[in-house]
Amino acid sequence: MGMRGKVLGLTGDEAVAYAIKQVEPDVVAAYPITPQTIIVERISEYVANGEIKTEYIAVESEHSAMSACIGAAAVGARAFTATASAGLAFMWETLYIAASCRLPIVMAIVNRALSAPINIHCDHSDSMGARDSGWIQIYCENSQEAYDAAIQAWKIAEHPDVLLPVMFCLDGFVLSHTLENVHTLPDEDVKEFIGERKFVKVRSHEGREVPFVLDPENPITIGPLDLYDFYFEHKRQQVEAMKNAKKVIVDVGREYGKISGREYGLLEPYKLESAEVAIVGLGSTMGTAKVVVDKLREKGRKVGLLKIRAFRPFPYEEVIKELEHVEVIGVLDRSLSFGAQGGPLFLEIRSAFYDFERRPLISNYVYGLGGRDMPPDLIMQIFDDLEKIKEKGRVDVLLKFIGLRE
Amino acid sequence: MSGEKLSLKDLARKRDLLAPGHRLCAGCGAAIVARLVMKATRGPTIVACATGCLEVATTIFPYTAWRVPWIHSAFENVASTASGIEAGLKALKRAGKLKYDHVDVIAFGGDGATYDIGFQAISGAFERGHDILYVLYDNEAYMNTGIQRSGGTPKYASTTTSPAGKVIPGKLELKKPISHIMVAHRIPYVATASPAYPLDLMRKVRRGLEVEGPAFIHILAPCPRGWRFDPRYTIEMARLAVQTCVFPLWEAENGKYKLTGVSRSIARNPKMKKPVEEYLKRQGRFRHLFTPENRHLVDEIQKIVDEEWNWLLKMCQLS
Amino acid sequence: MTERLPGWRDIPIGGVAFKPSEEYKTGDWRVFRPVLNKEKCNRCYLCHFYCPEGAIKVLDTGDIEIDYDYCKGCLICVNECPRGALESVQE
Incomplete structure (x- = not known):
């Protein structure tokens, strides 16, 4: 249809x-x-x-x-x-x-x-x-x-x-x-x-409810000087x-x-059922990663993937729902936040799990900066690493760079 | 299309579109300029304002002094914001979604927004030919942030970032010839105006709205705080600037220069031209020039003004 | 400030201003007030055009009226009146 x-x-x-x-x-x-x-x-x-x-x-x-x-x-x-x-x-x-x-x-x-x-x-x-x-x-x-x-x-x-x-x-x-x-x-x-x-209608300075648009019949002022009395309230509206x-x-x-025939949501889980380790990421790399997940699943490895579609607003609850059973999560970031503990996506995912009673192990992998290729074997290595973390029961290095020459 | 004949008697009865209760300084030249510009509007009008004195002091939330639809976006982008407004209106009209036959779009920018940070956006908008009227209210420094020099500050004026010191006598650079640069954009209408001559100013605004395509009006807006004079003399300063030919009144329609008002009279009767000293000595920002050792700087300013005036006369083919 | 300001749910979105500036009286900025001598006024209306506030109104009768709610006392009108019909008086 x-x-x-x-x-x-x-x-x-x-x-x-x-x-x-x-x-x-x-x-x-x-x-x-x-x-x-x-x-x-x-x-x-x-x-x-x-x-x-x-x-x-x-x-x-x-x-x-x-x-x-x-x-x-x-x-x-x-x-x-x-x-x-x-x-x-x-x-x-x-x-x-x-x-x-x-x-x-x-x-x-x-x-x-x-x-x-x-x-x-x-x-x-x-x-x-x-x-x-x-x-x-x-x-x-x-x-x-x-x-x-x-x-x-x-x-x-x-x-x-x-x-x-x-x-x-x-x-x-x-x-x-x-x-x-x-x-x-x-x-x-x-x-x-x-x-x-x-x-939508807004209350104008002429005391009328008028359409929220610049219209000579119903003048409104957009973008005034907004100091400590109201600026905060305007930000709260945006929240x-x-x-x-x-x-x-x-x-x-x-x-x-x-x-x-193509339905969309905030995120897209891929073979997360019974997954023990999973990667979370966004963008085109997730297409390659799905192929890797398929291959590993064929070999009987319990791996899965979560693709984030909406980064703002960030779907915290939905992320937890999808990943609550996963033991080790590898977050893929294609950008840096210099001086932070990890990339932007990592920070969100890790924060999402803070209030969750069972916190999974979470590791960050920064890849592909400046167009550096992310072929399937590198994604495969990440899954290997996640399984190693699972065996050890701890994350030794929080932030790893994938495809970088030392 | 040529508009109705404007008269002060009629315009005096027209409701102000900039309402009282705004918080511009007492005696503010920009307030007079904005009032006069809005008095000369001819129908449905939308105003975009660059960051600056006029913007902040007329729209302190939750209040606004604007009785027309008004938007402020940022400092350097009023010409591009106005471009978007004009293009949006054009598209809506084409799609049959506009309830007006025509809506005028006016952009207000101070000298900072026009000579300096927003210059590129204006140049782009004019090159693209948007049907907007850009009004430069020129108070010759960044007054909103505390009298810092701009590209529109005249030579030797003392500002907080070009202070008259022991070694340097104020701003060393010339005022950028902004309006001539706009004429060079080959837009249909460019003019200068002074609030001391309200009818000349309002006629030019009306003409700027009437022409199809970009129009630029450069209006001197004396600033009591920044120029250091008593607020009661704002109009006197605006008048002296014209009478000394520091700020001549002219318009250029399709690139053809023409003097207007008092400037035209001065061209015909050069004896009417007052020495620049009469203008400079009234303002604290030039006070340092009136010492024996700096006296020659006044002469230099006079020389510059004379040269520019003669050049303008040539452009108007009046010399 | 004694007035209770509205919360975020009760103000228009997008920073749309919801009060006219006329509700903010600037008349108390004034130190000197311009006073009109009607006898001398010849209705040239220059004071109306020169007023930064729009505080000098032209009535239907053609007379001039100064709105002291907004007049900031800059005295441009006093300085500019060609007939000397306005004078300044200390508040």
């Missing part, structure tokens, strides 16, 4: 661009950066050929890309942008503003390492650095997931209980430039699924919105399953 769409051979970037074409946002404001370029090139072509009526703003920087999205979203338009690495870093200030102004902007992040030295290949330091900006973060394993996220993101962002911007992340080159078969939906199904953007997002991501993922 609902499988009326075409199967297209698309790279990850093309899959995103194709989904955005079907969504047809009012405004796309973007600045080209490797490996995101294909997305903005394709969208520009769609606009140039009259396939979509989107207003494409070829801004002069990523800072202006997000700023233009803020302006467009504030006036009631649907706004999309895409970036990577330095581009996301350059947007930093405005990321927080977009989220704090509660503007449902959607952005594709094509994950790429941060300078210096300059590197164009994949790791997650760019988006992981933005994890506290107030954006919802969804990580994709393959082009299909990127396509699907590019559609679901709008429904999540614009939900009245959420009203937060969404970034969905796909690995640079590994996904962005690699051709895959992608099941697409018919245009009309996408349009119907997304619907029209609606606006609540992020909490609400958990349910909305699941609801939207389920609804999307009905029209596409």
Whole structure:
């Protein structure tokens, strides 16, 4: 059912661009950066050929890309942008503003390492650095997931209980430039699924309940000077919105399953039943890891995998539910938090288990920085290591670097 | 489309779109500028504001002084925020989702936001040709953070980061010729204005809204605190700046320069041009120039002003 | 502060301001007050345009009225009035 769409051979970037074409946002404001370029090139072509009526703003920087999205979203338009690495870093200030102004902007992040030295290949330091900006973060394993996220993101962002911007992340080159078969939906199904953007009501300074949008008939002020009397309260509202997002991501993922046959949640367990050791990770590496799990399972080894899809909001309870029976957990991080005990994902997972009565052994494996390859045999080594930890009953080295030359 | 004829009598009865109760300083030039600009609007209007005096003092949460839809995003991005607003409105109109025939978009930036940190965003927005009016209210330093020098601070002015010291007599660099740079962007309308001449200012704002494409209006906004003068003299300073040709009034439509108002009269009757000293000596930020050893610096300023004025006359083909 | 401020559930989202600035009276900043001599006023309205506060209103009758709730006492109007119709008086 609902499988009326075409199967297209698309790279990850093309899959995103194709989904955005079907969504047809009012405004796309973007600045080209490797490996995101294909997305903005394709969208520009769609606009140039009259396939979509989107207003494409070829801004002069990523800072202006997000700023233009803020302006467009504030006036009631649907706004999309895409970036990577330095581009996301350059947007930093405005990321927080977009989220704090509660503007449902959607952005594709094509994950790429941060300078210096300059590197164009994949790791997650760019988006992981933005994890506290107030954006919802969804990580994709393959082009299909990127396509699907590019559609679901709008429904999540614009939900009245959420009203937060969404970034969905796909690995640079590994996904962005690699051709895959992608099941697409018919245009009309996408349009119907997304619907029209609606606006919640807010109390304006004129004492009326008015739509939360810049409208000359119902003036509101967005982005005032907010000092110690109310700033904290505004942050608390964002906490609540992020909490609400958990349910909305699941609801939207389920609804999307009905029209596409592909249901999504906050995370994806893989062969975790009766698993004694498991790895937790996100992004394209999880595809390779699933193959490794299959191989090891064939050999009778009790291994499994948990893929995190939503990193913000982070699904603490769900993680515990999936992993409560696992004895040793290996967390895979494709970015660093210099000076911390481990990578960003490790810190979340370890923290999640603090209040759990039976704490599993948890070890951190940082891999793939600057595009360093993560072939199956390295993942195999991690499982070997996890089983060794299980035998010893303790973690000797908390943080290990995988694929690094000593 | 040419607009209705504006008159002070009519405009005086128009409801202010910047309400009282804002907390800009007594005698603030920027407040006068913003009021006058908003008086000259012609219909549905959305305002975007860069971080700065005007932004912080008019929207101290939970209060706001703006009777139009208003957004502040950041310091350096008001031109790109306004670009997004304009593009969003355009797209919504095309999709039949806009209930207005047209909505004007005005961006306000101070000199910090315009000459310095937001310069790139303005240049980009103007190159792309967005139909926005950018208003620069120029108080010639970072007044909001405590009078630090900007690219718009005039030569030899003393600020907290270009203080007049024992060795260095204030800011050593020239004021950036921002409006001429904007003319060079080949946008349809650029003008300068002074709050001392409200009708000239409001006519220019209206013209800036009427043209299709980007418009830039550079308005001098004397700052009693930063320039060190009694608040009652704000308009006097704004007037002296024009009368001395430190800040001439002109407009350039499609790149064609034309003097307006008092500046036009001075061009016709050069005797009307007052010496810069009359302007400088009234302000504490130039006080250090009026010592025997620094006297030549006043002469230097006069020379610079004369040269720039003559250049402008040439541009207006009036010399 | 004696006024109890609303909690996070009771204020609009997104930092949308919910009070007009008119509720904040700036008149108590004033040290000197401008006082209008109606006889001398010729209704040029320059004071109205020069007022940073919008505190000098033009009434339907065409008369000028100073709103002391907001006048901060900068005295630009006193300095600029071409007819000398405004004078400053210490509060």
